[in-house]
Amino acid sequence: xxxxxxxxxxxxxxxxxxxxxxxxxxxxxxxxxxxxxxxxxxxxxxxxxxxxxxxxxxxxxxxxxxxxxxxxxxxxxxxxxxxxxxxxxxxxxxxxxxxxxxxxxxxx
Amino acid sequence: xxxxxxxxxxxxxxxxxxxxxxxxxxxxxxxxxxxxxxxxx
Numbered sequence: 001x002x003x004x005x006x007x008x009x010x011x012x013x014x015x016x017x018x019x020x021x022x023x024x025x026x027x028x029x030x031x032x033x034x035x036x037x038x039x040x041x042x043x044x045x046x047x048x049x050x051x052x053x054x055x056x057x058x059x060x061x062x063x064x065x066x067x068x069x070x071x072x073x074x075x076x077x078x079x080x081x082x083x084x085x086x087x088x089x090x091x092x093x094x095x096x097x098x099x100x101x102x103x104x105x106x107x108x
Numbered sequence: 109x110x111x112x113x114x115x116x117x118x119x120x121x122x123x124x125x126x127x128x129x130x131x132x133x134x135x136x137x138x139x140x141x142x143x144x145x146x147x148x149x
Contacts, residue, residue: 001118001146002144002146005118005144005146008116008142008144009116009142012114012116012141012142016114016141020112020113020114021113021114021115021116021141022110022113022114022115022116022138023115023116023117023118024115024116024117024118024129024133025118025119025120026117026118026119026120026123026124026125026126026128026129026145027118027120027123027124028120028122028123028124029123032120036118059113063124063129063132067109068109071109071110071136071137072132072133072135072136073132073135076131076132076135077132079131080124080128080129080131080132081124081128081129081132084123084124088123
């Protein structure tokens with residue numbers, strides 16, 4: 001995950017409180033989505049960025065996940081997301097994001 | 109699940125870009141506080 005974005009997420013968690021901040025991902029691949037989810041929950045696994053060793057435990061979901069999708073207006077989801085849902089490996093992406101959330105998120 | 113929550117969006121240039129997710133989240137009870145689109149290449 002981008003180092004600059006790690007810094008922003010850290011600042012936002014401090015500003016709004018870890019229990020109030022959610023992260024929604026739009027990653028194209030399962031591995032990258034899982035890595036981003038791990039970074040905002042358990043810290044940067046590459047130990048390169050501001051979240052290295054920082055366990056925020058944020059609630060983190062991919063936009064494809066049913067819990068998120070069901071809250072979004074159907075027409076807007078259809079217009080903005082559904083085309084990519086057809087070309088990306090939704091099951092793998094969802095599974096990988098969920099895996100890290102269930103392991104490390106304290107506020108989901 | 110979104111009631112009273114602040115949302116940070118990490119979009120992906122090759123997946124779902126940040127602004128598309130933002131449009132969606134704005135139809136929920138959450139407040140979007142940060143939107144970006146990463147490039148993983």
